[in-house]
Amino acid sequence: MPAEATILHADLDAFYASVEQRDDPALRGRPVIVGGGVVLAASYEAKAYGVRTAMGGRQARQLCPRAVVVPPRMSAYTAASRAVFEVFKQTTPLVEGLSIDEAFLEVGGLHRISGTPVEIAARLRREVRAQVGLPITVGVARTKFLAKVASGVAKPDGLLVVPPDGELAFLHPLPVERLWGVGPVTATKLRELRITTVGHVARLGEAALVSMLGVAAGRHLHALAHNRDPRPVQVGRRRRSMGAQHALGRGRHTAAEIDATLAGLVDRVSRRMRTAGRVGRTVVLRLRFDDFSRATRSRTLPQATAHTQTLRYAARELLESTLPMIA
Numbered sequence: 442m443p444a445e446a447t448i449l450h451a452d453l454d455a456f457y458a459s460v461e462q463r464d465d466p467a468l469r470g471r472p473v474i475v476g477g478g479v480v481l482a483a484s485y486e487a488k489a490y491g492v493r494t495a496m497g498g499r500q501a502r503q504l505c506p507r508a509v510v511v512p513p514r515m516s517a518y519t520a521a522s523r524a525v526f527e528v529f530k531q532t533t534p535l536v537e538g539l540s541i542d543e544a545f546l547e548v549g550g551l552h553r554i555s556g557t558p559v560e561i562a563a564r565l566r567r568e569v570r571a572q573v574g575l576p577i578t579v580g581v582a583r584t585k586f587l588a589k590v591a592s593g594v595a596k597p598d599g600l601l602v603v604p605p606d607g608e609l610a611f612l613h614p615l616p617v618e619r620l621w622g623v624g625p626v627t628a629t630k631l632r633e634l635r636i637t638t639v640g641h642v643a644r645l646g647e648a649a650l651v652s653m654l655g656v657a658a659g660r661h662l663h664a665l666a667h668n669r670d671p672r673p674v675q676v677g678r679r680r681r682s683m684g685a686q687h688a689l690g691r692g693r694h695t696a697a698e699i700d701a702t703l704a705g706l707v708d709r710v711s712r713r714m715r716t717a718g719r720v721g722r723t724v725v726l727r728l729r730f731d732d733f734s735r736a737t738r739s740r741t742l743p744q745a746t747a748h749t750q751t752l753r754y755a756a757r758e759l760l761e762s763t764l765p766m767i768a
Contacts, residue, residue, distance in 0.1 A: 446581050446605060447549035447558050448674060450588035451565060453525065454576045454597040456542035457482035460521050461511050463574045472508040474501055479705040481513050485597050495687050495705030497698055519716055524573045532565050537674045541716050545585055547674035559602050566600060584670035587612065590619050608668050613640030620665050622658060624688030626729065630654075642666040683719065685709045686727075703760055707753040714747040721745055724752060726759040738762055 453459065457475040462468045462484060472487035474480055480501045483492040490505035502508060522541045529536045532555075535547035548561045555561050562579045569577045576598040580591025587603055590612065595601035603611050612619075617637055618628050630653070636642060642650070643666035651659030664670070685706045689699070714721065725739040738759040746752065 442583055442671075443549060444605065445549065445558065446583045446588075446602060447547060448582055448585055448588045449546040449548060449558070449562055449565070450580045450582075450585070450592045451529065451544055451546060451569075452578050452580075452589075452592045452596070453542040453569075454578055455482060455484050455488070456521075456575075457513065457518055458484035458487070459575050460514075460517055464517065468509060468511075472505050474498070474505070474508045474510045475513050476705075476708075477510065477512065479701050479708060481705070481708060483508075495702050495709075497701035500698075515712060515715075521573060521575065522716065525569055525575065525577070528565065528568045528572055531568070532561060535674050535676055537676060540713060545588065545674045559600075562600055562602070583608070584668055585672050585674070586621060586665055586670040587668055589621075590615070593619065609643070612666075612668060613638060613643060615639050617642060620662055622661055622665075624686075626688065627654065627658070639666050682725075683710050683713050683717075683721070684725075699760070700757070703756055704753055707756050708749055711747055711749040711752050720747045724755040724759065726756055726763070728763060736763055 458473045461473055461475060470486065471484075472490065472492070473484040474487055474492060475482040476498060478498045480492060480494055480496045480498060482494060483501070487501075487505050487508050490508075492501045492505050492508065498510070502510070518541065525542075526536070526538065526544065529544055529546055533546050533548050533551060537545040539545065546565075548555070548558050551561060556564075558581050562581050566577055566579055569575060578592045578596045578599050580588045580593070580595055580601050580603070582588040582591050582603040583605055587608060591601040591603050594615070615638060617623055617631050617639060620639060620642065623631070631637070631642070634653070636645070642662055645663070647660060647663040650663050653659065654662065687702050687706055689702065722745045723739055723741045725737065728736045730736075740755050740759055742751065742755060
């Protein structure tokens with residue numbers, strides 16, 4: 442692991458909603474929901490009322506009646522994303538895009554020409570605001586995992602640096618949900634065992650976590666709780682698949698709520714595919730239940746596509762095939 446924190450995780454704040462507020466001054470400071478039947482994005486003003494991405498539009502409007510609902514403008518979001526990534530590339534040649542609105546940047550070795558990682562991160566935020574007109578949060582750390590956690594803690598519109606000698610002191614007091622892979626179901630299981638912070642996870646042995654969560658999840662969480670993440674920033678990586686996930690949590694959910702969640706996930710994936718100029722033929726639906734059992738269904742289409750309606754229809758067919766398991 443490097444001696445200095447040189448990995449940046451840059452994440453645009455409430456991206457789609459921020460673009461709408463940038464382009465329409467009347468929306469600034471007001472709760473904004475992008476989407477109709479399904480929430481594609483929500484401004485922080487709307488999030489304060491409990492509105493979340495992939496939520497059904499009716500539920501969102503009930504939570505925040507004052508919200509301004511606007512239709513998505515994908516061309517505007519794509520243009521803004523490209524402009525922001527140009528700023529990333531002006532900052533360092535080592536950029537690993539994660540999605541339309543976030544990326545990892547490696548800035549090690551740029552001291553002489555660009556300054557320290559902290560100075561580079563601060564300048565990056567200023568340039569994105571000046572050139573593109575959008576707020577962006579940056580986390581800086583020695584590992585990709587910790588840089589992403591730092592940006593999450595710093596949101597919205599913030600900058601947080603985790604120094605090498607303060608990594609575990611920063612990480613361990615955080616709620617266990619900050620660990621990648623811990624959704625509502627896993628968090629509930631851990632909290633029932635009075636494991637509520639990352640530090641609690643770190644103090645458990647790997648064998649104990651494996652017995653509770655399974656081999657893959659147990660080893661994964663044990664490593665992250667000790668900030669062990671050897672992955673470098675990868676430039677020009679082309680993913681073989683694209684996906685999205687959402688944790689429903691405990692309790693019963695109506696068919697309409699599940700369908701709205703599925704539609705939101707398909708919309709997110711298909712937009713990312715089109716932005717990246719990608720198409721696909723095989724649609725895969727994975728479910729994980731509160732007892733940690735899993736179900737996977739897939740369907741191969743006659744032709745490769747990134748058409749939202751086509752992918753949504755296939756995903757709904759897969760969901761229908763699992764209804765006996767979730768009824």
